[in-house]
Amino acid sequence: MNPTDLPQDGTGPLLDVRALRKVYTGRGRSVEAVRDLTFAVGAGELVCVVGPSGAGKTTLLKCIAGLLPPTSGDLVLEGAPVQGPPPGMAVVFQEYGRSLFPWMTVQQNVELPLKQKKSLTRPRRQELVRDALAAVGLGDVPGAYPWQLSGGMQQRVALARAVAYEPHILLMDEPFAAVDAQTRADLEDLVRSLWQRLGVTILFVTHDIDEAVYLGQRVLVLSGSPTVVLDDVAIDLPAERDQLGTRSSARFGELRAQVFGQIQRAKRGWSASAGQQSRAEEDAAGPEPTDSPVGTR
Amino acid sequence: MAKRPSRQRSGVGRRITATLGRALWWTAAVFGLPFGLLALWWVLSADSQTFYLPPLSEILASFDDVWLRSDRLRADVLPSLLRLAAGFLLAVVVGVGLGVLIGSFRRVRAFCEPVLEFLRAVPPPVLVPVLMLFAGFGNTMKVLVVLSGCVWPILLNTVEGVRAVDEVLTETCRCYGIRGPARLWHLVVRSASPQIVTGLRQALSVGIILMVISEMFAANNGLGYTITQFQRTFAVTDMWTGILLLGLLGFLLAMLLRLFERSALRWYFGLRQSQRDDGQR
Structure with a gap:
């Protein structure tokens, strides 16, 4: 009973999201965070999800990760409905400082999830840890504690932990939002190279349009809350990308403008219908309750 | 070239001096106040004529005879420490175990909270007569008394830590997929460990007090018993040595915990x- 051993035929989608809806119900009020999301991610794809702040991106990701039950709709991963965190999935959170165990060394942090896989022998486990740390460029600090490392290095540890887990799909929730620009560029290239080398499927959530276009094969543009998919942009940039050349190419600019236009339209639509644009933008943490629909498209 | 080794040596020398300086400063900081107070006691009590407040010099002089050149370390101090250790360790097991359970489930917490607040408010010494009724005069009673006092700070701090x-x-x-015992240890207990240790520190001081009190009620050995005996037989100087020893033991145990x-x-x-450091940057 180990779905990670399921063979991938590569024809059907790895992840299928159909009519996903999520309403948070609190005391006397309910908030519709996600209205109607339908999309599919094929095996081996790198898909970026971009949307304005407070667009329910994190809600979407938590539903896919099996951390939140959707209100309605279907989530199918590798042919099986998602009912809890699936075994073949790894998640990298935005809050690197809080997702690593501060009482464990870098090596122990990467190794702990592997210890739960009973099928792994000890030498194999250590090999996976060593390879993963080397792959993210942290082969020389296995004995350090996370808090002794910079933010970028901590996020590399989280990435190594995910890679060592050998997931079929890797979810990343704005993983580089809290690191400085230079480190961020390095980490983006690291994600691209890991994806190309390992053939893992990646769903990368971000609010940064440039990042989404630079990283993805496809960019899903989400509307403001309550969320729907506005557009599914295919990124036809060459597979080999580099920070300077790719970002300054004409095609990058066009794609960026296309996505940017969609998001602006999403915001306008939101503001026209609800008249609360500024409030919606400020409230990145939790979407405001509203009865008015997003009236775009 | 020839100068380089000597410069290195002087660098090492400077480092050693700095380390020594730090060690001296630390020693002064830790022992300065205690020795200062002892010196004050010594001077103020030097020509005391009061029967109940003998000069410190006399107390220190008889310390040796009362505790070290007698059988009392083995016959009285050791049993006291063993009772304290047993009660304290049982309190750790019960306190952390129940604390993890109560802290993990909101419903259990809501259910238990009023009772916990009530039980915590009962001063443990009043339980001594009650426990004597159930557990008699033996070691069981004394261990239970220590346990009944130590368990609350550990339990309540664990609950807060787990929450x-x-x-x-x-x-x-x-x-x-980290669940079960791995989750309990690597996530819950380790997360709560700073608060648990705070609970241990509070429990230790409560435990020492209760160790002495339990031995004052009904005992034929132990530190509390011996000190009470000295007091009842007007061996005032000996009684003071016992109080000093208690203070010393408390200090050593606190250091051990540290x-x-x-x-x-x-x-x-x-x-x-x-x-x-991040905040300063």
């Missing part, structure tokens, strides 16, 4: 330090 387990870390465990804390919570102090 505060980080949400992102909890979700990380769920994503990576050593444990330093090694078990090394990550916590490092994490806090790095957060402070």
